Amino acid sequence: MELPDTFKKYFPFFGHNPHIIYLDSAATTLKPSSVIKSEQEYLERLSSNVGRGLYPLAETTTSVFEDARSTIAHFIGAKNEEIIFTAGTTDSINMAARLIEPLLSEKHTIITTELEHHSNFLPWKELARRTEARCIISPITSEGMIDTEALAHLAAACPAIIAFTAVSNVTGAINPVADIIKCVRTRCPGAIILVDAAQAIGHMPIDAKAWDADFIAFSGHKIFAPTGIGILYGRKALLESLSPCRFGGGMVLDAVADMPEYKNAPERFEAGTPNIGGGIALAAAIRFVESIGFAAIRNHEQRLTAYALHELKSALGAAIRIIGPDSIDQRGNIISFEIDGIHPHDIAHLLGENGICVRAGEHCAAPLHRALGLTATTRLSFSIYNTEEDIDQLVRRLKEIRKILT
Amino acid sequence: MSIYQDLILDHYRNPRNQKPVIAPTHQAVAHNPTCGDKLGMELRIEDNIIREIGFIGSGCAISQASASLLTEHTKGMLVEEALALDPEKTLQLLGVTLSPARLKCALLSLETLKKALHQHKNPPENLSTSQLPKK
Ligand SMILES: Cc1ncc(COP(=O)(O)O)c(C=O)c1O
Numbered sequence: 001m002e003l004p005d006t007f008k009k010y011f012p013f014f015g016h017n018p019h020i021i022y023l024d025s026a027a028t029t030l031k032p033s034s035v036i037k038s039e040q041e042y043l044e045r046l047s048s049n050v051g052r053g054l055y056p057l058a059e060t061t062t063s064v065f066e067d068a069r070s071t072i073a074h075f076i077g078a079k080n081e082e083i084i085f086t087a088g089t090t091d092s093i094n095m096a097a098r099l100i101e102p103l104l105s106e107k108h109t110i111i112t113t114e115l116e117h118h119s120n121f122l123p124w125k126e127l128a129r130r131t132e133a134r135c136i137i138s139p140i141t142s143e144g145m146i147d148t149e150a151l152a153h154l155a156a157a158c159p160a161i162i163a164f165t166a167v168s169n170v171t172g173a174i175n176p177v178a179d180i181i182k183c184v185r186t187r188c189p190g191a192i193i194l195v196d197a198a199q200a201i202g203h204m205p206i207d208a209k210a211w212d213a214d215f216i217a218f219s220g221h222k223i224f225a226p227t228g229i230g231i232l233y234g235r236k237a238l239l240e241s242l243s244p245c246r247f248g249g250g251m252v253l254d255a256v257a258d259m260p261e262y263k264n265a266p267e268r269f270e271a272g273t274p275n276i277g278g279g280i281a282l283a284a285a286i287r288f289v290e291s292i293g294f295a296a297i298r299n300h301e302q303r304l305t306a307y308a309l310h311e312l313k314s315a316l317g318a319a320i321r322i323i324g325p326d327s328i329d330q331r332g333n334i335i336s337f338e339i340d341g342i343h344p345h346d347i348a349h350l351l352g353e354n355g356i357c358v359r360a361g362e363h364c365a366a367p368l369h370r371a372l373g374l375t376a377t378t379r380l381s382f383s384i385y386n387t388e389e390d391i392d393q394l395v396r397r398l399k400e401i402r403k404i405l406t
Numbered sequence: 407m408s409i410y411q412d413l414i415l416d417h418y419r420n421p422r423n424q425k426p427v428i429a430p431t432h433q434a435v436a437h438n439p440t441c442g443d444k445l446g447m448e449l450r451i452e453d454n455i456i457r458e459i460g461f462i463g464s465g466c467a468i469s470q471a472s473a474s475l476l477t478e479h480t481k482g483m484l485v486e487e488a489l490a491l492d493p494e495k496t497l498q499l500l501g502v503t504l505s506p507a508r509l510k511c512a513l514l515s516l517e518t519l520k521k522a523l524h525q526h527k528n529p530p531e532n533l534s535t536s537q538l539p540k541k
Binding site: 343345346349350353360361362375376404405 | 408409410415418443464466468508
């Protein structure tokens with residue numbers, strides 16, 4: 001296993017920003033050289049479009065792009081035709097909502113949860129509004145995890161759709177996805193289940209079949225790939241039964257017919273030129289993660305999380321309220337907190353003046369903040385390039401900030 | 407240079423006019439969606455002059471200092487003068503240059519003031535507890 005300190009060397013960011021302490025990887029991760037190089041190589045050497053040209057260069061691009069799809073499919077235990085390229089998690093979830101829309105009416109129910117990022121919340125609220133279906137928000141526990149019992153109870157009424165997150169972007173809670181789905185399926189076998197894997201994808205192995213989800217959404221930029229690329233996984237049998245919701249080039253067999261005939265999945269759902277370089281770079285990011293291994297990543301992140309929890313509590317004592325599960329095993333790489341009498345905006349701003357990057361606010365999770373009685377929180381999130389020294393500096397500065405503001 | 411200069415820290419630690427107004431004639435609540443902060447403002451306007459002004463709510467140092475400075479500045483002003491206040495003037499009171507992300511914090515007080523000036527209360531009464539930002 002590599003020494004954690006050596007992970008930094010993969011990220012040219014630190015060459016340009018040697019003094020930055022980046023604790024905002026839940027917002028977006030930094031990019032390793034291998035990923036940057038793969039996108040650059042596409043732009044420089046291949047540059048051509050996919051799926052259309054018959055000349056050798058275009059064929060190469062198509063095969064590199066399709067190889068990327070295989071890498072991604074393999075990474076989450078899926079088939080190639082279950083992988084739809086999108087622009088990111090938000091795009092994936094909105095697309096899933098549009099795909100399901102024709103199946104819904106005022107007789108149906110959609111369930112999402114209080115834990116969700118707005119991008120796994122608003123698309124369902126809006127879908128409910130358009131179709132006159134009912135949207136129910138399943139509650140969370142005081143530790144900021146999905147309340148499985150409550151969700152199971154709601155599932156007994158057989159909702160059409162259940163959408164929930166694997167890992168919370170605020171509490172850092174790792175939900176037991178496979179158990180939740182199993183529990184829900186025994187009560188309502190027919191529900192379409194979508195898992196928001198945005199905060200899980202870079203931190204733990206995902207097996208679509210073991211989860212038994214119908215849709216899985218994630219973004220490339222949360223797993224060391226560029227922004228603007230994401231994935232919507234759809235179970236093959238489900239995708240085959242759905243009509244496309246976006247129309248244009250590359251997805252049609254007979255465009256002239258009165259009733260146009262469309263290609264099979266995934267092409268039928270990928271109208272227009274995709275983010276080719278982004279897709280190739282996402283595959284490179286997956287190879288990067290595989291080269292380090294999830295065991296080492298989890299180990300490193302868990303060690304930092306435990307260290308930070310300990311240091312924050314001992315430096316700030318009763319003045320700090322840490323949100324989320326007590327058990328380190330139920331936590332990912334994220335810690336959100338409140339400090340008595342100091343607004344998160346001031347904390348983030350003053351940390352920022354010292355080159356320490358954290359996030360402050362509601363983190364696109366207003367329902368969660370309401371549910372836990374919070375106005376706003378400060379969020380730290382770790383990745384493999386962080387070290388104990390980063391946390392020491394953060395804690396030192398937090399103590400100074402308390403002196404400045406109280 | 408830090409934006410947390412003496413003036414801002416002073417108004418943050420010892421806010422002026424952070425209290426309800428007796429028999430307010432105008433009031434409003436405004437909301438900053440990026441941090442969830444709420445600010446309430448109450449005014450008593452007599453003879454077209456802002457006789458009393460107070461704000462209610464907690465928030466970041468910038469929004470609190472801005473509310474303190476702005477209420478101090480507007481007390482005694484003609485309504486027309488207060489309506490003519492612009493973001494530039496508010497930032498001038500704070501005396502710092504802010505990034506776009508913090509502008510919302512700094513200008514929440516101005517937004518609340520303008521809203522309040524248009525919301526005449528008859529008969530005079532204070533903001534109800536349900537409207538009040540949590541302290
Ligand atoms: C849990 C969760 N879901 C969805 C998203 C949205 O991802 P994107 O902005 O890449 O579409 C995020 C990003 O912050 C997230 O943390």
